[in-house]
Amino acid sequence: MSWAIEVQNLNVWYGDKHIIKNVSFRVPKNVIFAIMGPSGCGKSTLLRAMNRLLDLNPHARVEGQVKINGINVYGDNVDVTWVRRQFGMVFQIPNPFPHLSIYENVALGPKLNGLVKDKSQLDELVKQALQKAYLWDEVKNDLRKPASMLSGGQQQRLCIARALALKPRIILMDEPTANLDPVASSKIEELLLELKEDYTIIIVTHNPQQAARVSDYVAFLYMGELIEIGETSTVFTRPSNILTEKYVLGRMG
């Protein structure tokens, strides 16, 4: 069985605070894998430990392994920019580059990483990414307009297109619908169900109902510890840990 990503004995500290406590799990390919838990349990930290975005935080210290295709991203000779290119990331507050146009937002990654040879290839790549994010029809006549003129839901889909443009294997999503209205949120959830055919998606959510709706596998993280992990259907019909049960019932803090 080949895994999209394997996390082994991962520990993260912010200074003296032990944030992620010996977490291990494996994510199969082409599934939606949700990480759920109450606020402050370390979900976002866990996500950023995977694509080494955590390196940007000078106070963070990481121990353990995160493997993609058997390669440990924290290995000695590993190029961190290569690691980050294996992932596409979408953030909680939609963050398209405000000073760039819709087109440029999607084109920037491929351009800077030398993924295409000429303008027509780039145009095609941008179009495909926007189509995959189900945004093309809405913006195809406004590609040169600034990204800031889009609505919240559209901006988030633009960020998804930006992530897809680099053709990553895995898409990391940090509470992608937390700041969107319900209609925009469900559009994104439906989009994820289609995307999983081509990508592996790891989504962090503080809303267990969203994890229930959207994911195939779910991990419950509480105070930095992995409490339970399993198929979503099972975890939500008969969770095996009492903490998980409390959480999904809404009886936790």
Place this chain on the structure above:
Amino acid sequence: MSLKRPIDYGLEKLNGMINDMIDLAGKALEISIESILTRTDNVEEVRKLSDQLMFIMDETGELAVQLIARFQPVASDLREIKSAIQVSYDFSRIGRYAANIAEITKMIPEEGCDFTSIRELSQIVLEMVREAGKAYLNKDLKKADKLRSMDDQVDKLYAESIKHLIQMGGKINTACLLSIALILRYLERIADHACYIADATSYMITGRKY
């Protein structure tokens, strides 16, 4: 955007299961009737089909519960799930009765019996089972209504046949008498379940049983 909702994937799977049950139930009934009318022992086959139907009924219940747990369904989604639970039970009962019918084959005496009434009734009931399945799958309100009139037919025929049996009384072989009576009863119960399926179909579409 023409994307499927998360719950749609689950509802499709649910429908698939009901579809399977429709095929199995129809087949079980068909074979059991044939078994009686041609005095061939197909009990094993029918029992197998009945067991399969019970298994799928459990699966359907489990899937329905998962869908409720995961998707907080409302309105027509919720009614569809409830109807699926109900209908899976009905089809499994039909399978059970078919097996019961098939088991009677062993009771039939050497010289056979006059199964005219059975022949007539079973045709209607078999059609009811098929129509019920189609009504459910196609969400066809008209077909569901038709089933109720067919059930009236069945009730009438059933009453007449029982009366006829009582009249014939001692002139019929006891084994035949019992066989016919039991089979008539089972067929009548199957027709009832087909009606329940029609009711569940109406409920799924309109929210009311009628």
Place this chain on the structure above:
Amino acid sequence: MRLNKRKIIDRLMLGIISALAIASAIPIFAIAVNVYSEGARYISLNFLIDLPPPPVGGGGGGIGPALVGTLVLVALALAIGGSIGFFTGLYLSEFSHTRLAQYTQMFLQVMVEFPTIIVGLFAYMILVAPLKRFNALAGAIALSIVIIPYIALNVREAYKSIPYTLKEAAFSLGVSAPIAYLRILLSAARRGVLTALLIGLAKAAGETAPLLLTILGTTFTYFGGLDQPINAIPLLIYNFALSPYEKWHQVAWGAAAVLLTIILVIFIVSRLIIKEVKV
């Protein structure tokens, strides 16, 4: 009765504060009016290009060499001080947790208040004394040192004000740090950085003390080389205003008007840029 008293005191305070605010704004207007009324009449294309007039007699004359000198010095100061200041500011922003950054920031904040005459003295020691003559490079270096703190601290602010989530987005694209900071995030911070450079420009154009001990202030050469003396508008104003010649006083007023105009234009442009950022 009490209420009335409170109201009166309230109004009085408001009045005093408003008056003080107006009073503090008055000097700018007063200066501008003064300078333009005395000097605006001398400004013309010739004035900007020509050599200065002889002290007595002779034709109109102009501030050509001084203008060229200012342009050269400002360009050099921006090139040297601007680049050092930019990268320092970038470092201060992105590595603010290091002790080096903390000390450097403190040091730069002190440098902002530093007497610029001392900077000129320093430049004299390291560049004028060894070469045994006043030279343009010394002036440029002195100006660079003066403007570095302003540029660094403003660039730091510009980068610090980029939302962290944008920084994450930039790095998540898998680009190296130099590309992230200089091609993606610089674009996001460009208005702040531009403002920083404009402030540097204004300072370099207007500071006088650093020039006193470094460039001498030639009267008749436009540009003789970096190792030679050179003139600049503020220095010309100083020298001509102190001279006994009425002609040169007039030139000084004209130069002052030119300098004030340059500063005001820079000021207005940077205000417009900042306004856009707020939106």
